[in-house]
Amino acid sequence: MAVLSWPIALHFFRMNKKVRQIAVLGLFLSALFSLYLVPLGMYSPCIKEAGTLGPAPTLIGHRGAPMLAPENTIMSFEKAVEARGQGLETDVTISYDGVPFLMHDSTLRRTTNVEDVFPNRTHLDASMFTWTELQQLNAGSWFLSRDPFGTASSLSDEDRLQAQNQSVPSLAQFLEVAAKSSRLVLFDLRRPPYGHPYRQSYINTTLEVVQAHINSSQVLWLPSEDRKLVHAVDPELQQTSGEKASIQELTDEHIVRLNLHYSSMSQQQIRKYLSVNISTNLYVISQPWLYTLAWCAGAQSVTTNSIHILSRMSKPLFLMTPEEYVLMWILTDVVSAVLIFAIFVFHWWRERGLPFWSGSRQTHENGPYSKFRTEMSDVWSISSVNVRPDLRSTPGSPSVPHLPTISEE
Template structure:
């Protein structure tokens, strides 16, 4: 009676195990991953759920009868030295699936080994061919260290070693050009406190007296846009909290005193604005008559190049798109100001531009690795949020000669191959040991 009960419990246990294994019946990816990462191809082998299914059952010299209640018996035969499983009249080669998975694994592995041969990086070059580091242009100043487009921000950019300063210019309602990137004052000022009913009004519709009454720095400390305010000292925090909207005249005076290049986008005022049609003339008037900066230091970005050229021929024109070389020259464009995604295209055409003294500037590059790629590509300057970080780089990251690059990948591939072989050999020996133990146990039972 006890023996019968024991057999029933054993049958229930095996039946439960068979159900659990059948959960993976339609998940070949599970078996594949188990083999790829552990070389344990037998881990998810299981019996067929239905006649005609592709079976992979564990092979042993003396397979037990199925006591799960299904009434089926698994018979093991040999066909040319290959183990076969027969169930419900269907005979399947156990090693076929393993061979297919192993072949796919080796094919993927071989492809991965060849991938480095197809990779390209501008930093794979001889060190002697590396050009000078791209000049740094502070994007709205140094916005990681001070509120953007404020006088403090541009002073920090100058201290960090920037060769140029970039900003955005808007015209106030009474004709004073000032620095503001956004169309409204909501993000970078306390307009919601001073003029609660005009929070969403366009910045150009405020007079200069109204703009001067706003605080343009407290938001930087409260919002901490780059997570860098913690690095500021007590005096720097006090200074940042008291910044105001910066006029174009004050900005140009700083650039003139420090001999910095100036790049700016000029926004046309909205309809109904008194300077809607004379915004270019008013901005150039400030450059020529209200500041001591040289016209050759200024690079305005606007589509009305003919008008700018007519008013001030010495101004250096900037283009935000890659125009034909002839058009660039005819419009007196001396700098291309492009997004950093244009880096590869600029690398191809850099020699063509350099031949006619047209330089390239990429924006906005603030990470050392991206700056390294621009450096290796031969870009002349970059607009950055972090001049304090990029200015201390003495050489590009990842710079290596083609021979060093090939040696690195060959050694890596060989080490990887050795590790894979060791893992396979280890599991093979472990498998033989397990089969030997099973054979010895069966002999003892007999």
């Protein structure tokens, strides 16, 4: 608004009519006053009383550490563990011969070299390949060539070589990494398409692998199908829901954690669920400022692509008490008001020959623009003088400069 005040003030003092000046000034002051009041209605979870900030949300690596290694590979999960992530998130599907493996997309084209190995099957669903076929694919070279996060160039030669030789991991291999490092596990499970041998039994097949390779209490069980049956079979699993619901519905489903997009939760909702021992995980939060908001809002965990960056944050980027917030905006408004006033005074000083209460242009003659008008008048006077005929150039004669002389009346 201070920037806009410059042209507004300039035109204000050059207006001829008092009514227009009053209208422009009234609109400007109304807008300015409204902007000054806006901060009173603003809300941020990082405006908190001193001592009320909770612990930092735990970090769950989204498909591992996808900025440091190819997503959903053993290397990626090992990098997430090295970066002090407390959890590992992945995506699981079932091969045609019943082996749960890690793959986010429905096809293999984006994250493997399936076009080179099986050029006639690139359009097929990933679950329509056998485990033996999946093991023939390279799941890391794409990361170096496409560089999805612009971080491949920062890898060491050793890491580049390791990334180049990654394969599609099984769920069992992934769980062994989590079990060895005592990390939480969160995974989504995709149901195979029609015609797949394990379309009806994929839940039981996955559950059997989980129970065989990790302590069930480390698993945040996200699949919603047959949830009550899964809980009855293995009550140690941390039942996790991807949808908001009433507290009664969540407790009936034995939900202990919500896994929701960060835009769908508020501080009040997080507190409400926590009051009945339902924690909240927000995804995907990769920017420090967004992690700051999740921290201030009281989220218990976040899923992130930048686990190596967020793990280094010891405090929120911005945090202030309500008193500090009010003081900040008062000082900002005062400085802004002083600056705007100074701009109007400056333009009044420049235009002091044309007081804004006058509707006449006659006072221009006494103002700083009178010199400009006088000079322009002189130019027009010179252009209208008579020139002696003998000094005018004639065809074939040398050019003689036209020297204007003032004719005698």
